[in-house]
Amino acid sequence: MPFATVASDNLGGVGGTCVLRGCVPKKLLVYASKYSHEFEESHGFGWRYGTEPKHDWSTLMTNKNLELQRLLGVQTNMLKNSGVTIIEGRGKVVDPHAVSVDGKLYTAKNILIAVGGRPSIPDIPGIEHVIDSDAALDLPSRPEKIAIVGGGYIALEFAGIFNGLKSGVHVFIRQKKVLRGFDEEVRDFVADQMSLRGITFHTEQTPQAVTKSDDGLLTLKTYKGSIHGFSHVMFATGRKPNTKNLGLEEIGVKLDKHGAIVVDEFSRTSVDSIWAVGDVTNRVNLTPVALMEGGALARTIFGNEPTKPDYSAVPSAVFSQPPIGQVGLTEEKAIEKYGDVDVYTSNFRPLRATLSGLPDRVYMKAIVCANTNKVLGVHMCGEDAPEIIQGIAIAVKAGLTKQNFDATVGVHPTTAEELVTMRSPTRKVRTDAADETKMKDEATRQK
Numbered sequence: 001m002p003f004a005t006v007a008s009d010n011l012g013g014v015g016g017t018c019v020l021r022g023c024v025p026k027k028l029l030v031y032a033s034k035y036s037h038e039f040e041e042s043h044g045f046g047w048r049y050g051t052e053p054k055h056d057w058s059t060l061m062t063n064k065n066l067e068l069q070r071l072l073g074v075q076t077n078m079l080k081n082s083g084v085t086i087i088e089g090r091g092k093v094v095d096p097h098a099v100s101v102d103g104k105l106y107t108a109k110n111i112l113i114a115v116g117g118r119p120s121i122p123d124i125p126g127i128e129h130v131i132d133s134d135a136a137l138d139l140p141s142r143p144e145k146i147a148i149v150g151g152g153y154i155a156l157e158f159a160g161i162f163n164g165l166k167s168g169v170h171v172f173i174r175q176k177k178v179l180r181g182f183d184e185e186v187r188d189f190v191a192d193q194m195s196l197r198g199i200t201f202h203t204e205q206t207p208q209a210v211t212k213s214d215d216g217l218l219t220l221k222t223y224k225g226s227i228h229g230f231s232h233v234m235f236a237t238g239r240k241p242n243t244k245n246l247g248l249e250e251i252g253v254k255l256d257k258h259g260a261i262v263v264d265e266f267s268r269t270s271v272d273s274i275w276a277v278g279d280v281t282n283r284v285n286l287t288p289v290a291l292m293e294g295g296a297l298a299r300t301i302f303g304n305e306p307t308k309p310d311y312s313a314v315p316s317a318v319f320s321q322p323p324i325g326q327v328g329l330t331e332e333k334a335i336e337k338y339g340d341v342d343v344y345t346s347n348f349r350p351l352r353a354t355l356s357g358l359p360d361r362v363y364m365k366a367i368v369c370a371n372t373n374k375v376l377g378v379h380m381c382g383e384d385a386p387e388i389i390q391g392i393a394i395a396v397k398a399g400l401t402k403q404n405f406d407a408t409v410g411v412h413p414t415t416a417e418e419l420v421t422m423r424s425p426t427r428k429v430r431t432d433a434a435d436e437t438k439m440k441d442e443a444t445r446q447k
């Protein structure tokens with residue numbers, strides 16, 4: 001499909017969501033938006049600027065799009081150099097061994113569906129006035145004041161981006177807390193830290209309608225009330241598999257109630273010659289997981305080595321500001337699965353914040369199985385958490401124990417060293433509730 005920053009049935013581009021409309025452009029905008037916080041931090045270290053630093057939106061968008069075009073070229077060449085023939089157009093599976101692209105028929109022994117997902121937005125009155133994440137990554141100008149509906153990865157990442165680029169940001173979530181499924185304490189911590197940076201959270205507010213007034217400004221109406229004056233309203237209310245009009249049901253490929261392709265452990269669909277990987281299967285919707293699924297599939301089909309993707313200890317990051325890194329089980333899931341766990345936590349002011357004077361803090365948590373002493377999960381919210389968690393993920397995936405962590409010498413002075421120096425458990429959770437000892441939170445301290 002030809003390149004487009006906003007995906008449609010006929011446009012998109014080699015690279016898909018991650019490269020063109022997700023992870024990569026998002027991270028570029030995160031980099032752009034972090035400077036304002038860093039300028040602020042720098043004052044305590046003696047930096048003075050002649051004038052307030054100004055941001056030029058069009059430079060950012062132009063450079064971002066040039067980089068996306070470059071990546072599109074790189075990916076296209078990689079495919080061509082590996083002997084892949086690229087056929088651009090709208091495809092439809094017409095039988096277990098045939099795909100029709102814009103009317104022309106192509107046959108194959110195996111067919112792989114990897115069409116990903118699309119933003120999913122509730123159909124409420126005035127929804128035509130809102131933008132999704134595709135559009136939010138390529139706006140012609142900076143939003144003055146934006147309402148973001150949703151409390152997941154995408155909502156929090158964009159809240160940080162627009163806040164850093166100095167838009168007024170209001171986040172509307174329908175529950176009490178952001179990031180359902182994440183560690184409970186991390187959920188609280190990240191929302192507190194984001195609020196301190198100027199983001200307003202509206203909790204337990206389900207969107208009801210969006211209206212546009214004569215001055216062009218938008219009002220978001222929820223079941224609790226209305227807020228007026230938004231230049232933009234963005235919905236980040238999840239994504240759904242992009243399986244419409246692909247001809248799948250007609251030839252017997254089973255879809256679940258969300259439209260995701262149902263696959264077995266080897267990524268095979270209900271039709272033997274058709275396989276599916278990535279977000280279209282709605283398993284763990286992360287780029288590196290799709291990559292793992294694709295690698296396993298290649299070994300299964302072409303390497304004569306049936307291989308199942310392994311979903312244990314998949315690390316992930318939320319590029320909110322501050323960002324989150326996590327791997328393994330949350331405390332809640334670990335208790336559910338193992339019963340007895342020891343929980344180590346630390347909530348501290350990083351060295352950088354001492355001179356910057358900003359209220360930035362770091363939160364860390366390690367969950368350890370009380371019987372085997374294995375580290376079951378590590379969660380962190382604070383500067384560099386995504387970079388730090390990648391290394392920790394190797395240890396958790398390898399099944400290392402708390403003793404292995406304790407025996408590791410820290411790198412000083414870093415934030416990460418805290419992960420190998422949390423010595424006393426904050427609490428020991430025992431299945432028999434009477435045994436539960438809540439220990440003094442020694443780890444919470446000012447550094």
Ligand code: NDP
Nearest residue numbers: 122150151152153154155174180236237238239285317318
């Ligand atoms: P998520 O599923 O993470 O979050 C969706 C949010 O929208 C939730 O807070 C949900 O609330 C809320 N919501 C859903 N429907 C409604 C509604 N009708 N009204 C109000 N609120 C609603 O989806 P995202 O869009 O943030 O991300 C999509 C996927 O992309 C994720 O699965 C993620 O894995 C992936 N992703 C990964 C990133 C990364 O690795 N850094 C970055 C961005 C995306 P509730 O909790 O109440 O259901």
